[in-house]
Amino acid sequence: MRILLKWILHAVALLCVAYLYSGVEVHSFGAALGAAFVIGLLNTIVRPILVVLTLPVTIVTVGLFLFVINAWMFWAAASVLGDGFQVHGFGAALLGSLIYSVLGMLIESALGGLFAQK
Template structure:
């Protein structure tokens, strides 16, 4: 059950970021039922890729970047989160999913939105123990 809530949280956060930033987009129709039909599976796949990248690559980058994180008082974590979103975009493009992030600053803004929306959705869903 936890993996489903995790996937939904990532998908909602990605959808919000894609709505707020022109540089974060999914290819396909842009209005109505056709948009939902064509973008739901890619959204879930990109959420899965983002989660896997964040679970595998991000801890290694954080470990290597500890001096930069400390010197910047944690702001370097924004760069790491943006890099994870950029890597997700690159992997999704390589797999033919049709998800694109244009530019570093768009990735920074998108990663901030994804983090905040993820916190909010997790707060609304509640802890794992409360869902039984």
């Protein structure tokens, strides 16, 4: 139940990103669900590999290169999905991923309190 709720809330977060920032376009809630799924899949499989491979650059930049990796994941999801979810350039991917990450932290915080172990 928690995973389904997280997926739906992350899709809503993508719709919020598209509403707040014109560099990201989401054409429907179905497209947002698909994009949230692909972003989650990329963050689970590809992101850890990229973090390990770029560890020296991340250390030199004091962790700021992780923002670039997040933007790549956001942009990659848009290129995989095509017309339903679009990101207009790397700068838009960077800003869109930052907004999406902040909304994701809010979702995780809210769900942590909702599904707290008693």
